[in-house]
Amino acid sequence: MNKIFLGILVYWLTCGTGTGTKAEQEVQPPHNQWSFESPLGTFDRGALQRGFQVYQEVCSTCHALDHLRYENLKDLGYTEAQIKVIASQHEVPGPLDDEGNPTKRPGKPEDHFVKPFPNEKAARAANNGAYPPDQSLVVKARKHEADYVKALLTGYTNPPQDMKMANGMYYNTYFPGHQIAMAPPLSPGQVKYADGTPSTVEQMAHDVVTFLAWAAEPTLEERKRMGVKVLSFLALFTIMMYIVMRRTWRNLKK
Ligand code: HEC
The missing domain is CATH 1.10.760.10 (Cytochrome c-like domain)
Incomplete structure:
Protein backbone atom coordinates (compact mmCIF):
# COMPACT_ATOMS: atom_id res chain seq x y z
CA MET A 1 0.00 0.00 0.00
CA ASN A 2 2.81 2.35 1.02
CA LYS A 3 4.63 1.53 -2.21
CA ILE A 4 1.63 2.54 -4.31
CA PHE A 5 1.34 5.77 -2.39
CA LEU A 6 5.08 6.43 -2.81
CA GLY A 7 4.82 5.67 -6.54
CA ILE A 8 1.96 8.14 -6.98
CA LEU A 9 3.88 10.77 -5.01
CA VAL A 10 7.01 10.35 -7.16
CA TYR A 11 4.94 10.50 -10.37
CA TRP A 12 3.17 13.64 -9.17
CA LEU A 13 6.45 15.31 -8.22
CA THR A 14 8.22 14.50 -11.48
CA CYS A 15 5.43 14.95 -14.02
CA GLY A 16 2.35 16.39 -12.47
CA THR A 17 3.58 19.75 -11.22
CA GLY A 18 4.78 21.16 -14.52
CA THR A 19 8.51 21.20 -13.98
CA GLY A 20 9.46 21.09 -17.57
CA ARG A 69 -0.02 42.88 -53.43
CA TYR A 70 -0.14 46.62 -52.81
CA GLU A 71 -3.44 46.80 -54.67
CA ASN A 72 -5.02 44.55 -52.00
CA LEU A 73 -4.77 47.54 -49.65
CA LYS A 74 -7.96 48.92 -51.19
CA ASP A 75 -9.79 46.60 -48.75
CA LEU A 76 -8.35 48.74 -45.96
CA GLY A 77 -10.06 51.82 -47.36
CA TYR A 78 -7.09 53.33 -49.24
CA THR A 79 -7.80 55.04 -52.56
CA GLU A 80 -6.04 54.05 -55.80
CA ALA A 81 -3.93 57.21 -55.66
CA GLN A 82 -2.83 56.43 -52.09
CA ILE A 83 -1.96 52.86 -53.06
CA LYS A 84 0.16 54.11 -55.98
CA VAL A 85 2.12 56.30 -53.56
CA ILE A 86 2.56 53.45 -51.02
CA ALA A 87 3.76 51.06 -53.75
CA SER A 88 6.16 53.59 -55.25
CA GLN A 89 7.89 54.00 -51.87
CA HIS A 90 9.30 50.47 -52.28
CA GLU A 91 11.94 49.31 -54.72
CA VAL A 92 11.35 46.12 -56.68
CA PRO A 93 13.61 44.29 -59.15
CA GLY A 94 13.36 45.86 -62.61
CA PRO A 95 14.41 44.57 -66.06
CA LEU A 96 18.09 43.91 -66.80
CA ASP A 97 19.94 46.94 -68.19
CA ASP A 98 21.85 47.01 -71.51
CA GLU A 99 24.91 45.40 -69.86
CA GLY A 100 22.79 42.65 -68.31
CA ASN A 101 22.96 44.04 -64.78
CA PRO A 102 19.93 43.81 -62.47
CA THR A 103 18.10 47.09 -61.92
CA LYS A 104 15.53 48.40 -59.48
CA ARG A 105 12.33 50.30 -60.15
CA PRO A 106 9.68 51.87 -57.89
CA GLY A 107 6.88 49.47 -56.97
CA LYS A 108 3.49 49.46 -58.72
CA PRO A 109 0.09 48.53 -57.22
CA GLU A 110 0.18 45.06 -58.85
CA ASP A 111 3.57 44.17 -57.28
CA THR A 219 -12.21 37.28 -47.57
CA LEU A 220 -13.52 36.91 -43.99
CA GLU A 221 -16.17 39.61 -44.39
CA GLU A 222 -17.37 38.13 -47.67
CA ARG A 223 -17.55 34.68 -46.07
CA LYS A 224 -19.63 36.02 -43.18
CA ARG A 225 -21.94 37.95 -45.52
CA MET A 226 -22.44 34.77 -47.54
CA GLY A 227 -23.22 32.89 -44.31
CA VAL A 228 -25.92 35.42 -43.44
CA LYS A 229 -27.41 35.12 -46.94
CA VAL A 230 -27.46 31.32 -46.74
CA LEU A 231 -29.06 31.37 -43.28
CA SER A 232 -31.69 33.92 -44.34
CA PHE A 233 -32.50 31.79 -47.36
CA LEU A 234 -32.82 28.67 -45.21
CA ALA A 235 -35.06 30.50 -42.73
CA LEU A 236 -37.33 31.74 -45.53
CA PHE A 237 -37.36 28.30 -47.13
CA THR A 238 -38.36 26.71 -43.80
CA ILE A 239 -41.27 29.14 -43.38
CA MET A 240 -42.44 28.49 -46.93
CA MET A 241 -42.27 24.73 -46.46
CA TYR A 242 -44.21 25.06 -43.22
CA ILE A 243 -46.98 27.00 -44.96
CA VAL A 244 -47.11 24.46 -47.78
CA MET A 245 -47.29 21.62 -45.27
CA ARG A 246 -50.14 23.28 -43.35
CA ARG A 247 -52.13 23.80 -46.52
CA THR A 248 -51.59 20.27 -47.74
CA TRP A 249 -52.72 18.77 -44.45
CA ARG A 250 -55.68 21.09 -44.18
CA ASN A 251 -56.96 19.82 -47.53
CA LEU A 252 -56.29 16.21 -46.59
CA LYS A 253 -58.11 16.46 -43.25
CA LYS A 254 -61.33 17.60 -44.89
C1 HEC B 1 14.50 42.75 -35.93
C2 HEC B 1 13.72 41.76 -36.58
C3 HEC B 1 12.26 41.58 -36.21
C4 HEC B 1 11.26 42.56 -36.16
C5 HEC B 1 11.41 44.05 -36.40
C6 HEC B 1 10.04 41.85 -35.85
N1 HEC B 1 10.27 40.52 -35.72
FE1 HEC B 1 8.89 39.09 -35.30
N2 HEC B 1 10.34 37.65 -35.33
C7 HEC B 1 11.68 37.88 -35.58
C8 HEC B 1 12.40 36.63 -35.43
C9 HEC B 1 13.89 36.44 -35.62
C10 HEC B 1 11.44 35.64 -35.11
C11 HEC B 1 11.67 34.16 -34.83
C12 HEC B 1 11.83 34.00 -33.33
C13 HEC B 1 12.22 32.64 -32.84
O1 HEC B 1 11.87 31.65 -33.52
O2 HEC B 1 12.84 32.56 -31.76
C14 HEC B 1 10.15 36.32 -35.06
C15 HEC B 1 8.96 35.68 -34.78
C16 HEC B 1 7.72 36.30 -34.81
C17 HEC B 1 6.45 35.62 -34.63
C18 HEC B 1 6.25 34.12 -34.48
C19 HEC B 1 6.27 33.68 -33.05
C20 HEC B 1 6.00 32.19 -32.95
O3 HEC B 1 5.08 31.79 -32.23
O4 HEC B 1 6.69 31.41 -33.63
C21 HEC B 1 5.47 36.58 -34.73
C22 HEC B 1 3.96 36.35 -34.61
C23 HEC B 1 6.12 37.84 -34.94
N3 HEC B 1 7.48 37.65 -34.98
C24 HEC B 1 5.44 39.04 -35.08
C25 HEC B 1 6.08 40.27 -35.28
C26 HEC B 1 5.35 41.52 -35.43
C27 HEC B 1 3.84 41.66 -35.43
C28 HEC B 1 6.29 42.48 -35.60
C29 HEC B 1 6.06 43.97 -35.75
C30 HEC B 1 5.34 44.62 -34.68
C31 HEC B 1 7.60 41.83 -35.57
N4 HEC B 1 7.42 40.49 -35.38
C32 HEC B 1 8.81 42.49 -35.73
C33 HEC B 1 12.26 39.09 -35.90
C34 HEC B 1 11.61 40.30 -35.93
Whole structure:
Protein backbone atom coordinates (compact mmCIF):
# COMPACT_ATOMS: atom_id res chain seq x y z
CA MET A 1 0.00 0.00 0.00
CA ASN A 2 2.81 2.35 1.02
CA LYS A 3 4.63 1.53 -2.21
CA ILE A 4 1.63 2.54 -4.31
CA PHE A 5 1.34 5.77 -2.39
CA LEU A 6 5.08 6.43 -2.81
CA GLY A 7 4.82 5.67 -6.54
CA ILE A 8 1.96 8.14 -6.98
CA LEU A 9 3.88 10.77 -5.01
CA VAL A 10 7.01 10.35 -7.16
CA TYR A 11 4.94 10.50 -10.37
CA TRP A 12 3.17 13.64 -9.17
CA LEU A 13 6.45 15.31 -8.22
CA THR A 14 8.22 14.50 -11.48
CA CYS A 15 5.43 14.95 -14.02
CA GLY A 16 2.35 16.39 -12.47
CA THR A 17 3.58 19.75 -11.22
CA GLY A 18 4.78 21.16 -14.52
CA THR A 19 8.51 21.20 -13.98
CA GLY A 20 9.46 21.09 -17.57
CA THR A 21 7.67 20.03 -20.73
CA LYS A 22 7.12 22.63 -23.43
CA ALA A 23 3.34 22.19 -23.45
CA GLU A 24 3.16 22.85 -19.72
CA GLN A 25 5.20 26.02 -20.11
CA GLU A 26 2.62 27.44 -22.50
CA VAL A 27 0.78 30.28 -20.86
CA GLN A 28 -2.82 30.90 -21.90
CA PRO A 29 -3.02 34.34 -23.58
CA PRO A 30 -5.74 36.72 -22.33
CA HIS A 31 -8.83 36.95 -24.51
CA ASN A 32 -9.42 40.23 -26.40
CA GLN A 33 -12.46 41.79 -28.02
CA TRP A 34 -11.74 41.64 -31.77
CA SER A 35 -14.00 43.51 -34.17
CA PHE A 36 -13.85 40.57 -36.59
CA GLU A 37 -14.58 37.58 -34.37
CA SER A 38 -18.37 37.59 -33.95
CA PRO A 39 -20.53 35.82 -36.57
CA LEU A 40 -21.37 39.20 -38.18
CA GLY A 41 -18.04 40.84 -37.30
CA THR A 42 -16.11 43.01 -39.74
CA PHE A 43 -12.60 44.44 -39.64
CA ASP A 44 -12.34 47.84 -37.96
CA ARG A 45 -11.00 49.99 -40.85
CA GLY A 46 -9.20 52.43 -38.52
CA ALA A 47 -7.39 49.55 -36.80
CA LEU A 48 -6.53 48.01 -40.19
CA GLN A 49 -4.90 51.19 -41.47
CA ARG A 50 -3.04 51.78 -38.21
CA GLY A 51 -1.98 48.12 -38.18
CA PHE A 52 -0.66 48.39 -41.72
CA GLN A 53 1.35 51.43 -40.64
CA VAL A 54 2.88 49.39 -37.77
CA TYR A 55 3.63 46.47 -40.09
CA GLN A 56 5.15 48.77 -42.68
CA GLU A 57 7.27 50.85 -40.27
CA VAL A 58 8.27 48.12 -37.80
CA CYS A 59 7.64 44.47 -38.69
CA SER A 60 8.44 44.63 -42.41
CA THR A 61 12.14 45.16 -41.68
CA CYS A 62 12.27 41.46 -40.70
CA HIS A 63 9.00 39.76 -41.75
CA ALA A 64 7.78 39.26 -45.32
CA LEU A 65 4.08 39.29 -46.20
CA ASP A 66 4.52 37.59 -49.46
CA HIS A 67 1.05 36.80 -50.73
CA LEU A 68 -0.20 40.40 -50.56
CA ARG A 69 -0.02 42.88 -53.43
CA TYR A 70 -0.14 46.62 -52.81
CA GLU A 71 -3.44 46.80 -54.67
CA ASN A 72 -5.02 44.55 -52.00
CA LEU A 73 -4.77 47.54 -49.65
CA LYS A 74 -7.96 48.92 -51.19
CA ASP A 75 -9.79 46.60 -48.75
CA LEU A 76 -8.35 48.74 -45.96
CA GLY A 77 -10.06 51.82 -47.36
CA TYR A 78 -7.09 53.33 -49.24
CA THR A 79 -7.80 55.04 -52.56
CA GLU A 80 -6.04 54.05 -55.80
CA ALA A 81 -3.93 57.21 -55.66
CA GLN A 82 -2.83 56.43 -52.09
CA ILE A 83 -1.96 52.86 -53.06
CA LYS A 84 0.16 54.11 -55.98
CA VAL A 85 2.12 56.30 -53.56
CA ILE A 86 2.56 53.45 -51.02
CA ALA A 87 3.76 51.06 -53.75
CA SER A 88 6.16 53.59 -55.25
CA GLN A 89 7.89 54.00 -51.87
CA HIS A 90 9.30 50.47 -52.28
CA GLU A 91 11.94 49.31 -54.72
CA VAL A 92 11.35 46.12 -56.68
CA PRO A 93 13.61 44.29 -59.15
CA GLY A 94 13.36 45.86 -62.61
CA PRO A 95 14.41 44.57 -66.06
CA LEU A 96 18.09 43.91 -66.80
CA ASP A 97 19.94 46.94 -68.19
CA ASP A 98 21.85 47.01 -71.51
CA GLU A 99 24.91 45.40 -69.86
CA GLY A 100 22.79 42.65 -68.31
CA ASN A 101 22.96 44.04 -64.78
CA PRO A 102 19.93 43.81 -62.47
CA THR A 103 18.10 47.09 -61.92
CA LYS A 104 15.53 48.40 -59.48
CA ARG A 105 12.33 50.30 -60.15
CA PRO A 106 9.68 51.87 -57.89
CA GLY A 107 6.88 49.47 -56.97
CA LYS A 108 3.49 49.46 -58.72
CA PRO A 109 0.09 48.53 -57.22
CA GLU A 110 0.18 45.06 -58.85
CA ASP A 111 3.57 44.17 -57.28
CA HIS A 112 3.79 41.80 -54.31
CA PHE A 113 4.88 43.30 -50.97
CA VAL A 114 8.66 43.61 -50.99
CA LYS A 115 10.54 41.03 -48.90
CA PRO A 116 13.07 42.28 -46.34
CA PHE A 117 15.68 39.57 -47.11
CA PRO A 118 16.60 37.95 -50.41
CA ASN A 119 16.52 34.44 -48.88
CA GLU A 120 16.20 32.45 -45.63
CA LYS A 121 19.96 32.26 -45.09
CA ALA A 122 20.31 36.04 -45.13
CA ALA A 123 17.30 36.39 -42.81
CA ARG A 124 18.79 33.94 -40.30
CA ALA A 125 22.22 35.57 -40.47
CA ALA A 126 20.65 38.90 -39.46
CA ASN A 127 18.53 37.39 -36.65
CA ASN A 128 20.79 35.35 -34.41
CA GLY A 129 20.15 32.20 -36.47
CA ALA A 130 16.36 32.40 -36.11
CA TYR A 131 14.03 32.83 -39.08
CA PRO A 132 11.40 35.58 -38.90
CA PRO A 133 8.43 33.72 -40.42
CA ASP A 134 6.42 35.15 -43.29
CA GLN A 135 3.42 36.80 -41.69
CA SER A 136 0.89 35.87 -44.36
CA LEU A 137 -0.71 33.21 -42.19
CA VAL A 138 0.96 33.65 -38.83
CA VAL A 139 -2.26 34.59 -37.03
CA LYS A 140 -4.04 31.48 -38.34
CA ALA A 141 -1.06 29.18 -37.84
CA ARG A 142 -0.83 29.54 -34.05
CA LYS A 143 -3.07 28.16 -31.32
CA HIS A 144 -5.18 30.99 -29.82
CA GLU A 145 -4.59 32.90 -33.10
CA ALA A 146 -4.96 36.69 -32.70
CA ASP A 147 -4.94 36.51 -28.89
CA TYR A 148 -1.59 34.70 -28.97
CA VAL A 149 0.11 37.12 -31.36
CA LYS A 150 -1.06 40.12 -29.34
CA ALA A 151 0.06 38.50 -26.07
CA LEU A 152 3.43 37.69 -27.67
CA LEU A 153 3.97 41.31 -28.74
CA THR A 154 3.12 42.63 -25.28
CA GLY A 155 4.52 39.69 -23.28
CA TYR A 156 8.20 40.62 -22.84
CA THR A 157 9.46 40.78 -19.24
CA ASN A 158 12.65 40.08 -17.33
CA PRO A 159 13.39 36.35 -17.03
CA PRO A 160 12.90 34.67 -13.65
CA GLN A 161 16.16 34.69 -11.66
CA ASP A 162 16.71 30.94 -11.94
CA MET A 163 16.39 30.93 -15.77
CA LYS A 164 19.52 30.88 -17.88
CA MET A 165 18.96 32.77 -21.11
CA ALA A 166 20.88 31.76 -24.23
CA ASN A 167 22.89 34.47 -25.93
CA GLY A 168 20.83 36.96 -27.93
CA MET A 169 17.50 35.57 -26.69
CA TYR A 170 14.69 37.46 -24.96
CA TYR A 171 12.28 36.29 -22.30
CA ASN A 172 8.65 36.23 -23.40
CA THR A 173 5.83 34.95 -21.20
CA TYR A 174 3.75 33.58 -24.07
CA PHE A 175 6.36 32.11 -26.45
CA PRO A 176 6.54 28.33 -25.98
CA GLY A 177 9.76 27.72 -24.04
CA HIS A 178 9.89 31.46 -23.23
CA GLN A 179 13.15 32.19 -25.12
CA ILE A 180 12.57 34.05 -28.37
CA ALA A 181 15.09 35.44 -30.83
CA MET A 182 12.88 38.42 -31.70
CA ALA A 183 13.82 41.49 -29.66
CA PRO A 184 10.77 43.33 -28.27
CA PRO A 185 9.61 44.96 -31.54
CA LEU A 186 7.30 47.59 -30.03
CA SER A 187 8.06 50.45 -27.64
CA PRO A 188 5.73 53.29 -26.61
CA GLY A 189 5.34 56.02 -29.24
CA GLN A 190 7.25 54.03 -31.86
CA VAL A 191 5.00 55.00 -34.75
CA LYS A 192 3.25 58.31 -35.16
CA TYR A 193 -0.26 57.34 -36.18
CA ALA A 194 -1.65 59.27 -39.13
CA ASP A 195 -5.05 59.51 -37.36
CA GLY A 196 -3.56 60.84 -34.12
CA THR A 197 -4.38 57.75 -31.97
CA PRO A 198 -1.86 57.52 -29.08
CA SER A 199 0.59 54.74 -29.95
CA THR A 200 0.88 52.73 -26.75
CA VAL A 201 2.39 49.25 -27.07
CA GLU A 202 -1.05 47.76 -26.36
CA GLN A 203 -2.65 49.87 -29.12
CA MET A 204 0.03 49.09 -31.71
CA ALA A 205 -0.14 45.38 -30.88
CA HIS A 206 -3.94 45.40 -31.19
CA ASP A 207 -3.82 47.23 -34.53
CA VAL A 208 -1.06 45.18 -36.13
CA VAL A 209 -2.78 41.94 -35.11
CA THR A 210 -6.05 43.18 -36.66
CA PHE A 211 -4.08 43.91 -39.85
CA LEU A 212 -2.39 40.49 -39.79
CA ALA A 213 -5.75 38.77 -39.19
CA TRP A 214 -7.04 40.51 -42.32
CA ALA A 215 -3.88 39.52 -44.21
CA ALA A 216 -4.45 35.89 -43.21
CA GLU A 217 -8.07 35.94 -44.36
CA PRO A 218 -8.93 38.94 -46.54
CA THR A 219 -12.21 37.28 -47.57
CA LEU A 220 -13.52 36.91 -43.99
CA GLU A 221 -16.17 39.61 -44.39
CA GLU A 222 -17.37 38.13 -47.67
CA ARG A 223 -17.55 34.68 -46.07
CA LYS A 224 -19.63 36.02 -43.18
CA ARG A 225 -21.94 37.95 -45.52
CA MET A 226 -22.44 34.77 -47.54
CA GLY A 227 -23.22 32.89 -44.31
CA VAL A 228 -25.92 35.42 -43.44
CA LYS A 229 -27.41 35.12 -46.94
CA VAL A 230 -27.46 31.32 -46.74
CA LEU A 231 -29.06 31.37 -43.28
CA SER A 232 -31.69 33.92 -44.34
CA PHE A 233 -32.50 31.79 -47.36
CA LEU A 234 -32.82 28.67 -45.21
CA ALA A 235 -35.06 30.50 -42.73
CA LEU A 236 -37.33 31.74 -45.53
CA PHE A 237 -37.36 28.30 -47.13
CA THR A 238 -38.36 26.71 -43.80
CA ILE A 239 -41.27 29.14 -43.38
CA MET A 240 -42.44 28.49 -46.93
CA MET A 241 -42.27 24.73 -46.46
CA TYR A 242 -44.21 25.06 -43.22
CA ILE A 243 -46.98 27.00 -44.96
CA VAL A 244 -47.11 24.46 -47.78
CA MET A 245 -47.29 21.62 -45.27
CA ARG A 246 -50.14 23.28 -43.35
CA ARG A 247 -52.13 23.80 -46.52
CA THR A 248 -51.59 20.27 -47.74
CA TRP A 249 -52.72 18.77 -44.45
CA ARG A 250 -55.68 21.09 -44.18
CA ASN A 251 -56.96 19.82 -47.53
CA LEU A 252 -56.29 16.21 -46.59
CA LYS A 253 -58.11 16.46 -43.25
CA LYS A 254 -61.33 17.60 -44.89
C1 HEC B 1 14.50 42.75 -35.93
C2 HEC B 1 13.72 41.76 -36.58
C3 HEC B 1 12.26 41.58 -36.21
C4 HEC B 1 11.26 42.56 -36.16
C5 HEC B 1 11.41 44.05 -36.40
C6 HEC B 1 10.04 41.85 -35.85
N1 HEC B 1 10.27 40.52 -35.72
FE1 HEC B 1 8.89 39.09 -35.30
N2 HEC B 1 10.34 37.65 -35.33
C7 HEC B 1 11.68 37.88 -35.58
C8 HEC B 1 12.40 36.63 -35.43
C9 HEC B 1 13.89 36.44 -35.62
C10 HEC B 1 11.44 35.64 -35.11
C11 HEC B 1 11.67 34.16 -34.83
C12 HEC B 1 11.83 34.00 -33.33
C13 HEC B 1 12.22 32.64 -32.84
O1 HEC B 1 11.87 31.65 -33.52
O2 HEC B 1 12.84 32.56 -31.76
C14 HEC B 1 10.15 36.32 -35.06
C15 HEC B 1 8.96 35.68 -34.78
C16 HEC B 1 7.72 36.30 -34.81
C17 HEC B 1 6.45 35.62 -34.63
C18 HEC B 1 6.25 34.12 -34.48
C19 HEC B 1 6.27 33.68 -33.05
C20 HEC B 1 6.00 32.19 -32.95
O3 HEC B 1 5.08 31.79 -32.23
O4 HEC B 1 6.69 31.41 -33.63
C21 HEC B 1 5.47 36.58 -34.73
C22 HEC B 1 3.96 36.35 -34.61
C23 HEC B 1 6.12 37.84 -34.94
N3 HEC B 1 7.48 37.65 -34.98
C24 HEC B 1 5.44 39.04 -35.08
C25 HEC B 1 6.08 40.27 -35.28
C26 HEC B 1 5.35 41.52 -35.43
C27 HEC B 1 3.84 41.66 -35.43
C28 HEC B 1 6.29 42.48 -35.60
C29 HEC B 1 6.06 43.97 -35.75
C30 HEC B 1 5.34 44.62 -34.68
C31 HEC B 1 7.60 41.83 -35.57
N4 HEC B 1 7.42 40.49 -35.38
C32 HEC B 1 8.81 42.49 -35.73
C33 HEC B 1 12.26 39.09 -35.90
C34 HEC B 1 11.61 40.30 -35.93
